[in-house]
Amino acid sequence: MDEDDLIFQEVSGIRASISSLLRMKKLPIHSSEWASYFDESGHLRKSRKYISSQILERGLDPSVRSEVWKFLTGYYSWRSSSDERLTVDSARRKSYESLCNMCEKIQPLLETDHRDFNEVRNFIKSDVQRLYIKDAEGNTIADKNQLEKLLLVNYVCNVEAEYQQGFHEMLLLFLLLVEKEHEIYWLFQFFLQKTENSCILSIGVEKNLTMLTALIAFLDPVFAEHLEGKGRVVQSLFPWFCLFFQRVFKSFDDVWRLWEVFLTGLPCRNFQVIVAYTMLQMVRDQILREDMNADDILMLCNNIIDLEANDVISRARSTCDLLFRRKDKVKNQIPRQASTTGCRKEMYL
Template structure:
């Protein structure tokens, strides 16, 4: 029997999560490895130590925030505006399941979002983060886990969902990808569809959260993004695949920018496995061509 080296074993485990997805019973623990919360090589005792440290560090951050909050309120207008935006966004969240059971604790969610805004100077806060962090809160039990998983998720995905960092790059590369793989569609978008692709920024800001029929589908796609397989910046191939779903309608009806955006916004209740498979086919097609250097640098 062939024995895998530690490096190949880790690669196999990550590949398995990409190909097969994660069973709901192991998702919570597996995400701690995928995000980097735990090291793949760590022992059980080491993981207990890491979790204890992350819990303590979160408590320290909370205490620091409580001390500086009055200063932030008095000296930083942006803080007050952001806090109000967070409260408003959370109030609009539907926090109960069909049976009326409360799914999330909105006050805890508000605290985590405010702390993330104060501590993460790269990402800060943008509309949509409340929906993303809600999914982390649904996945894990403790606030420190929710906070750190979200931070590590942003880092692992190269802040691709952050407007000031990754979203613009994603949109530019999506345009480049359409130009390269589908010149006919690209020509239509340059004419009647002017601005349609740039208007798709919510796809990236929310990591496609609103396109799926269930939270499990959202987690399934996010798990793929965390593996880095089959390539970096897989989210752009996902967006391209979604655009291909409306391509024939757009061309046949000669849709303009607003109609294209409406058709794209109607892409809901999608199946994650089907979309991931379609995006993988796009990647395979891309690899069969002489890829321009900007695309090669972005995906490889």
């Protein structure tokens, strides 16, 4: 039995054990537990490492998510006191107001001298207007005008991220997560930074796709050969990364659950690539059995919906465990496969 067969056997064993892992459900961190993490001055008693590991294992209750995310994104320092956080929040509010004032002042200049500005503003308006923002009872859950404003300020002030279609869907989740406009803006900025702009087409998406291709080749060479024979299938999965898997889950809570794991940096760097690999493995057998062509494969992948975050995280963590056990091989083989696009360092777990 050659090495590829051994790897595939290990992967198959992981699949078989996933169902038992999923039954070991743990309650998320709730408000009383989160409050117990602080001393009288508002300093955290628990380390960042401990809290991050608990979030990975259990997740966050909705009652504490908005506050905890401020620590995870870097909006607040993990070492700050209650008073220091009040000062930081005030400073962030003033900074955001200054950005808004600047945008308002330079907008006439942008309108006349930069054709891209008008095009992007129209894109934003069109994207937001098409967005469905009602709950199951038909109640409006977000202000579209506020969303447009935030996206425009983000475009003008964030040269690196610019604007790409899909941002309106991502930013909506931040608007629903926290109440104040300056908090929405800064949490989104810090989220992009913390996740190394992995959802930005011009920055991180191409790297993710290259790493995904290399990971499939390493863990599942049979599947990799099949996909390679069908054209640029993996490269066509860029919407997964652009929206950070937002459309594949049952609920916003599931999306937040996965995103907060990304923010912890656990269980490994580039966990988003392993999540994408996990999703592909869900349809792998059908793709091979039916010898699907590229269009059918993409249609099948696009129809992956209503997933549960805890399920996906558990499966992806199992793949992480396999990669850690074969760490030397990962360092030697995967970077070599990914080196053509300059992703050598990013492949390391």
